[in-house]
Amino acid sequence: MSRIALPAAIVALIALAALVLPMLLPWSHDAIDWDHVRAAPGTAGHWLGTDELGRDRLARLAVATRITLAVALAAALVSMLVGIGWGMIAGWAGGRTDELMMRIVDALYALPFMFIVIVLMVVFGRSILLVFVGIGLVEWLTMARIVRGQVMTLRHRPFVLAAEASGAPVRVILARHILPNIAGVALAYLTLTLPGIIMIESFLSFLGLGVQEPLTSLGILVKEGADDMDVAAMGLLVPGGVMVTLLVCLTLIGERLRDRFA
Amino acid sequence: MSLYRLDAMGVTIDGRDLVRGVSLEIAPGECVALAGASGSGKSLTSLTPFGLSAGTITGSAVLEGQDLAGLDEAGLRQARRASVGFVFQQPLTALTPHRSAAQHLTESAMQAGGARPDQRALVAMLEAVGLADPTIKLRRYPHQLSGGERQRLMIACAIAHGPRLLIADEPVSALDAHLRAEIMALLSRLRRETGMGLLLVSHDLASLEHHADRVLVMQGGQVVEAGSASAIAAAPTHDYAKALWAATPSLRSPLPGDLPAPGAPLVEARALSVRFAGSGLFAKPVTAVDAVDLAVHQGEAVALIGGSGSGKSTIGRAIAGLGPVSAGAILWKGAPLPARRTREQRRMIQPVFQDPIASLDPRWRVSDIIAEPLVHLRPDLTSWGRAGLVKKALQMVELDGALADRMPAALSGGQAQRVAIARALVAEPEMLVLDEATSALDPLVAVQIVALLKRLQRDQGIAMLVITHDLALAAQFCHRAAVLDAGRIVEQGPLTQLIAAPQATMTQRLVAAS
Numbered sequence: 001m002s003r004i005a006l007p008a009a010i011v012a013l014i015a016l017a018a019l020v021l022p023m024l025l026p027w028s029h030d031a032i033d034w035d036h037v038r039a040a041p042g043t044a045g046h047w048l049g050t051d052e053l054g055r056d057r058l059a060r061l062a063v064a065t066r067i068t069l070a071v072a073l074a075a076a077l078v079s080m081l082v083g084i085g086w087g088m089i090a091g092w093a094g095g096r097t098d099e100l101m102m103r104i105v106d107a108l109y110a111l112p113f114m115f116i117v118i119v120l121m122v123v124f125g126r127s128i129l130l131v132f133v134g135i136g137l138v139e140w141l142t143m144a145r146i147v148r149g150q151v152m153t154l155r156h157r158p159f160v161l162a163a164e165a166s167g168a169p170v171r172v173i174l175a176r177h178i179l180p181n182i183a184g185v186a187l188a189y190l191t192l193t194l195p196g197i198i199m200i201e202s203f204l205s206f207l208g209l210g211v212q213e214p215l216t217s218l219g220i221l222v223k224e225g226a227d228d229m230d231v232a233a234m235g236l237l238v239p240g241g242v243m244v245t246l247l248v249c250l251t252l253i254g255e256r257l258r259d260r261f262a
Numbered sequence: 263m264s265l266y267r268l269d270a271m272g273v274t275i276d277g278r279d280l281v282r283g284v285s286l287e288i289a290p291g292e293c294v295a296l297a298g299a300s301g302s303g304k305s306l307t308s309l310t311p312f313g314l315s316a317g318t319i320t321g322s323a324v325l326e327g328q329d330l331a332g333l334d335e336a337g338l339r340q341a342r343r344a345s346v347g348f349v350f351q352q353p354l355t356a357l358t359p360h361r362s363a364a365q366h367l368t369e370s371a372m373q374a375g376g377a378r379p380d381q382r383a384l385v386a387m388l389e390a391v392g393l394a395d396p397t398i399k400l401r402r403y404p405h406q407l408s409g410g411e412r413q414r415l416m417i418a419c420a421i422a423h424g425p426r427l428l429i430a431d432e433p434v435s436a437l438d439a440h441l442r443a444e445i446m447a448l449l450s451r452l453r454r455e456t457g458m459g460l461l462l463v464s465h466d467l468a469s470l471e472h473h474a475d476r477v478l479v480m481q482g483g484q485v486v487e488a489g490s491a492s493a494i495a496a497a498p499t500h501d502y503a504k505a506l507w508a509a510t511p512s513l514r515s516p517l518p519g520d521l522p523a524p525g526a527p528l529v530e531a532r533a534l535s536v537r538f539a540g541s542g543l544f545a546k547p548v549t550a551v552d553a554v555d556l557a558v559h560q561g562e563a564v565a566l567i568g569g570s571g572s573g574k575s576t577i578g579r580a581i582a583g584l585g586p587v588s589a590g591a592i593l594w595k596g597a598p599l600p601a602r603r604t605r606e607q608r609r610m611i612q613p614v615f616q617d618p619i620a621s622l623d624p625r626w627r628v629s630d631i632i633a634e635p636l637v638h639l640r641p642d643l644t645s646w647g648r649a650g651l652v653k654k655a656l657q658m659v660e661l662d663g664a665l666a667d668r669m670p671a672a673l674s675g676g677q678a679q680r681v682a683i684a685r686a687l688v689a690e691p692e693m694l695v696l697d698e699a700t701s702a703l704d705p706l707v708a709v710q711i712v713a714l715l716k717r718l719q720r721d722q723g724i725a726m727l728v729i730t731h732d733l734a735l736a737a738q739f740c741h742r743a744a745v746l747d748a749g750r751i752v753e754q755g756p757l758t759q760l761i762a763a764p765q766a767t768m769t770q771r772l773v774a775a776s
Contacts, residue, residue, distance in 0.1 A: 158621035161584050162685065166635035167608045180625045 004256050007249035014246060018065035027056035029063040030214040041234060048238060052228060060216055061239055067211055068218045068243075071128070072197040075135040079197075080190050082136070083143025084182075088174055090144070091151025102148065105141050113138050121209050131210050135200050139193050146189055150182045184261030192254030195247040202243065218243045265290050265459040266427050267324045273306045273483075275317040281306050281483040283321070286476075288459040290426065293450070295462040295470045295491065297506065298480035299704045304463045307480070308429050312346060313338040326426065344374050347420030347458075351432040353412035357404040363388070363415050364400040370422035379422075391418040392448055409570065410441040414448065421452060428453075431463045438569035439731050440771035442466065446473045465705060467510040468734075468776070471495040479503040509705040511734035513776045517758055521719075521741055525560030526595070528693055528725050529581060529611065533590035536576050550576045552749040553590065558693060563719060563726040565736030565757070567772065568746030575697050577746075578729045582613045582695045609639045612686035616698035618678035622670035628681055629666035632656070635689040655684040658722075659714060676707035683714065693725040694718075700735065712738055734776040737761065745769045 026045065027033065037054035039046050048057035090101040117134035124130060154160060155178070163173050198218070204210030205219025213220075218239050225236030266288045273281035281303040288294050296304040309315035311323035311330045323330040325341055333341065342348075350356040357366060367387055371379045379387070381400075388396035391414040404412055413433065420428060430449065434442040446469045453460050462474060470477055470491050477494050479487040479502065487500040498504045536551040551573040558564045568574045579585030581592055583603045592599045599607055612635070615621040622631050629652055636648045643651070656663055659680040670678060679699065686694055696715070700708035716739045718724050730736050736743055737757050744754040745768050752766040764770045 158615035158617060159623045161579070161615065162613065162621055162682070163623075163634060164584055165582055165608065165611075165613050166685070166689070167605050167638035168634065169638070172638075177623050181623070 004253055007252040007256075011246065011249045011253070014065060014242065015069055018062045018069065021062035022059060022066070025056065025059045025062070027059045029060045029216060030055060031059075038232070048234065049232070051224060051232075051235060057235065057238070060221060061242065064216045064218045064221045064239060065242055065246075067215060068198055068201060069246075071131065071135075071201050071211070071217070072194050075132055075139060075197045075201075076190055076193050078132070078136045079139035079143055079193060080186060083140035084147050084179075084186055086140065087144040087147025087149075088151050088178065088182075091148035092155060092170070092174060092178070094152070098148070102145075105144055108137065109141055117204065118209060126209060126212055128211055128215075131201060131204055134204075135197050138200075139197060143186070143189055143193065147182055147186060150185055151178055154178050154181055185258070188254055188257035188261050190254075191250060191257055194254070195250045198243065198247060198250075264288065264324075265292075265326060266461065268307075268311070268321070269324070270321040271307070271311065271323050272320040273303070273310045273315075273317045274320060279483065280317065281310075284478070284480075284485055286461075286478055286485075286488075288427065288461060290459055291453060291457040292476075293453060293460040293462055293474045295464055295474035295477045296480055297464060297467055297470060297477055299465065299506070299706055302480040303483040304480050305431055306483075308431055308461055308463050312342050312348075312429070314342075314348070343423075345426045347423070347425035347428045349413075349416050349420045349428065349430040349433045351435050353409065353416045353436070354404060356416055357412060357419075359404055361403070362400065363402050363404075363407070366415065366419050367400075367422055370419040372423075374423040376423060387418045387422055388415070390421075390452070391415070392444075393418070409437055410444065413437060413441075413445055417445075417448065417452070421456065421458070424456070425458060427459045427461065429461045429463075432465070433462070434464070434466060434469070439733065439775045440569065440768075442469065443775040449473065467495070467507055467705075468512050479506060505706055509709040511732065511738055511776075513734050513737060513761055513773065517737055517761075518716075518739065521563070521739070522561050522723065524562035524725075524741060527557050527593075528560050528562075528595060529727075530557040530593040530596075531555060531577070531581060531590065532593065534577065534580060534587065534592065535589040536573070536580055536586055537588040538586075550749055551580070554746075554749075554751050556581075556744055556751065556754075558725050558727055560692070560725055561719070561723045562742070563728055563740040565728045565730060565733075565740040565743035566746060567730060567733055567736060567743055568768075569731060571748075572746040573749040574729045574746050578613070578695045578697050578727060581727060582611050583608060584613065605639050609635070609689045610691050611693045611695060612689065612691040613695045613697060614679070614682050614686050614699045617702050618675055618682050619670060619673075621682050622673075622678055624670055626670070627666070628668050628670070628673070631670070631681060632666075632685045632688050635685060639689045651688055652684075655688040658687055658718070659684045674707075675703050676710060679703060679707075679711055680714070683711075683718075687718070687722075687724075691724070693727065695727045695729070697729045698731070699728075701730065701732065708735075715739060732776070733761070733772045745772065 032054040033050055034054055036043060036046060036050050038052055039050040041047060041049040046056050050056055086101060090098045120130050120134065160173060160177055163177050201210055201217060202219030205217045206223045210219060211217040221239035222236060225239060229236045264287045268284050268286045271284045272279055284307050286294055296307055298304045306315055306317060310317050311319050319331050326345060330338065330341060364384055367384050368379060384400055385396045388399055393399050393411060393414050407415060434445050437445060449460060450473050464470060474491040477491045478485045481502045487494060487498060487503040494503060498507050531554055534551060534554045537547045537549050539547055554577060566574045566577060576585055580587050594607065632652045632655055633648045636643055636651060653663060656666060661677065661680050665677065673681065700711050703711060719739060728736055728740055740757055742755060743757050743760055744751045745766060747768040753769045760769055761773055764773045
């Protein structure tokens with residue numbers, strides 16, 4: 001457990017700060033302080049300074065982290081639900097059903113994901129919902145494959161056969177015998193999909209296709225910081241640093257959970 | 263002069279003494295056996311002096327005048343390479359999957375610095391271990407060989423460099439009964455021909471008497487009895503050795519004469535066939551069970567005996583309603599059972615599986631595991647009624663009621679198998695399908711489970727289909743037996759008759775091996 005505790009504590013700390021800070025700070029993420037535009041860190045109560053529009057960088061960082069984490073968590077949960085459902089049905093049914101379902105997964109894998117998201121954005125306009133749809137479309141595929149494999153090994157285990165012999169209907173076997181026994185592996189891979197989703201969301205936001213102003217995300221902050229980095233390097237380094245810390249910690253947690261369960 | 267000698271040898275892992283004060287001596291051409299239940303330290307005793315198992319040794323282990331205790335990694339490697347060969351329990355995992363038989367043999371033959379063997383030498387090596395068609399087998403990979411062939415190849419590799427000492431760690435435990443005798447005979451013959459010493463680790467006591475010169479019985483890391491194999495087999499003195507020998511089923515022990523008389527036919531399989539789709543795109547379907555006729559009467563125990571891959575488990579699953587049926591019918595008291603069974607039909611036949619731990623859901627409490635059939639098969643019961651029946655089932659399998667709150671991981675193998683039997687019994691079935699229900703257990707535990715089954719047979723009048731590879735085990739409580747070979751029943755009849763006058767070749771081999 002101790003190997004998971006440290007990265008988990010760091011992630012929890014970042015998440016907590018992102019939740020609490022906006023309530024404590026006198027500035028909101030989109031309020032403009034006309035007297036201090038491009039303030040250096042530390043001036044007039046702006047601990048991290050202000051950006052080129054006079055918005056408090058710390059408040060923006062907190063809200064951005066919050067949005068990024070929320071999008072990642074929501075997308076990961078959706079992908080987990082779809083992936084587990086799909087994988088369990090395919091793995092349990094086997095045969096032709098399994099074949100068909102897994103070929104659909106393969107086909108979706110083969111689609112150029114970024115291209116489709118961009119086309120969707122162009123056709124339907126930019127919205128955070130489409131970001132979800134786009135991310136959800138890819139991220140459940142891996143989960144479905146993993147869950148299917150797990151279910152296929154579990155379904156021939158004697159305890160599942162014993163449950164069948166005891167007259168348990170399929171849905172009860174799936175819910176009460178199979179699901180609890182794949183929960184650990186599913187949790188590990190859920191944690192491993194989070195960094196992937198954060199990367200995708202940030203990438204889309206960096207391109208201006210993801211989260212839209214006045215809302216903000218780590219990807220947007222990194223983009224703004226990158227535009228401005230020759231003047232104020234901190235504007236890039238701080239949100240970039242938070243993002244890297246999150247990615248590293250989440251990956252560590254996921255891999256260590258996977259070592260434990262898989 | 264002795265070839266290999268242990269003097270008060272002990273094995274320590276992380277400060278714990280797992281083996282203490284073992285002394286033994288092997289002369290050239292002699293076979294010394296270590297016997298004992300799992301966890302008794304016999305594998306550690308045999309492997310640790312050569313650095314092949316965790317831990318450090320105390321005392322001395324002298325191989326041809328050289329004390330292994332003082333050697334570093336390189337020294338041990340040199341000692342192993344030059345004069346020792348090893349045979350392990352699982353021939354499939356002990357052979358490298360991507361290397362052919364010829365490559366394995368070449369490597370082994372050259373390990374002590376010998377010249378690269380030519381084709382003729384390789385063929386001779388395989389002939390020496392009794393492999394048929396050696397020229398063809400040389401090109402085969404481990405997965406293309408049968409279990410017995412793999413173990414022969416493993417032995418050929420172990421002796422390819424001409425070792426003076428062969429260490430065999432449970433060399434036959436993973437093999438079918440009739441193969442065990444052949445491999446043991448092979449080891450004895452090689453020992454006679456080459457004059458090498460053999461340190462044999464085994465819990466198959468029945469074979470030790472014929473193949474070992476001396477036996478050391480181990481318990482809890484210590485030798486509790488040592489002596490000549492025939493003397494110990496004839497009259498073990500230590501309690502543990504006695505129990506161990508008594509726990510080894512043998513055909514020489516008298517058959518039980520007090521089996522309850524069977525009643526009317528309960529379950530009948532008529533021309534039962536099971537075919538599986540072959541793997542690969544154009545593979546033909548594999549016939550696992552071919553037109554089998556089998557009946558179990560009320561209160562009768564019928565053994566289904568065969569080697570691995572003979573289709574015996576497939577038949578058991580088909581009868582329990584857990585596996586596919588391709589053709590033929592299964593009748594319950596004269597009426598055919600449908601493919602999808604009703605609750606009542608399910609309740610009547612309950613299975614018990616080989617691996618007791620794997621047959622219990624690791625995330626369920628024992629009481630929930632036992633209650634599961636009641637939840638589905640007896641919806642009329644209240645949770646109170648269920649709890650009462652669970653308690654009764656626990657008593658029936660002689661388990662402490664306090665175990666009901668445990669998780670499966672906190673049970674021993676024997677307790678877990680009792681829980682699995684309790685689960686099978688709780689819904690009051692008329693028949694149990696026991697799929698190798700004792701073969702994953704320690705001999706001492708298996709004997710208790712057999713006693714429990716006998717009692718259930720006598721007191722509850724439960725019919726049993728006993729799926730096993732062990733004829734001697736079946737003889738302890740079965741009325742009749744059917745011998746399977748490659749999906750067909752080759753012989754069927756009362757056990758007394760099968761043992762006294764086996765007709766089919768397969769039966770003869772089984773009787774000879776038991």
